[in-house]
Amino acid sequence: MNVNEDLNVTGAVNVVGPVDVEGSLTTHAATVAGLLDVGGLTIHGKAHLEDSLLVQGPPEDNAIRGTSGSKHAAGVCGVGDKAAGVEGFSSTGLGGQFRSQYGTGAQIESGKSQLRLIPNSVPFKDTDDGGRHPVLPIDGEPGEIRVFMDEDETCQMWLCVTSLGRTGPLVAPATWAQIQLGPASWGGNF
Structure with missing residues (x-):
C-alpha cells in the first residue's frame, strides 16, 4: 500500500504487508506484521509491531515521541534480550540526550557495571x-x-x-x- 498524502484512521491499523506513507499517519491503535514506513506517526493507544517501524520526522521535530502521564511508566521503553534495548546514533551530534526539568537527568542500574566509557x-x-x-x-x-x-x-x-x-x-x-x-x-x- 502506498499513500502519497496524510492518512487519518478512526479505528485501528492492521498491517500485514509493507505500507509506505509519504505524509503522516494518525490512528488509535496499530498492529504491524510488515514494514511500516511513514513520514510521521501518531498512535493514541497501543501499538504491536512484529517487524520494522521506520519513522522519518519533519526536520525540526522528533521522529518518534513517547509520552506518559504515569509516575511508573516510561514515555519510551526499549527492550533487548541480547542486544541493546535502546541505541542512539548521530554522525556529528549527540548520540543520546537526557534532560529533566526538576529531577535527575539520568539513572542507570545494572547487575554488572552501571557505566562503561570506551577509551x-x-x-x-x-x-x-x-x-x-x-x-x-x-x-x-x-x-x-x-x-x-x-x-x-x-x-x-x-x-x-x-x-x-x-x-x-x-x-x-x-x-x-x-x-x-x-x-x-x-x-x-x-
Whole structure:
C-alpha cells in the first residue's frame, strides 16, 4: 500500500504487508506484521509491531515521541534480550540526550557495571615530572569527560574545564584537568 498524502484512521491499523506513507499517519491503535514506513506517526493507544517501524520526522521535530502521564511508566521503553534495548546514533551530534526539568537527568542500574566509557586511543607524551599523559584535544566543552588509553592499555580520565575560545586574534585551546583516581586494585578475592 502506498499513500502519497496524510492518512487519518478512526479505528485501528492492521498491517500485514509493507505500507509506505509519504505524509503522516494518525490512528488509535496499530498492529504491524510488515514494514511500516511513514513520514510521521501518531498512535493514541497501543501499538504491536512484529517487524520494522521506520519513522522519518519533519526536520525540526522528533521522529518518534513517547509520552506518559504515569509516575511508573516510561514515555519510551526499549527492550533487548541480547542486544541493546535502546541505541542512539548521530554522525556529528549527540548520540543520546537526557534532560529533566526538576529531577535527575539520568539513572542507570545494572547487575554488572552501571557505566562503561570506551577509551579513545590517542598518542601519549612524557611530561617534565616523569609522568605520561595523552595529547589532549584542542576542542571540548566544559563538563565533557574523556577516557584515553595508552599503548600499554592503561587508562586516564580527563575533564574539560574551559572550551576552545578566542582572546583577540589568538585562539586558545580547550583546557583539561585529569581526574585523579586512587590506586588500582585487582578484581576478585586478592
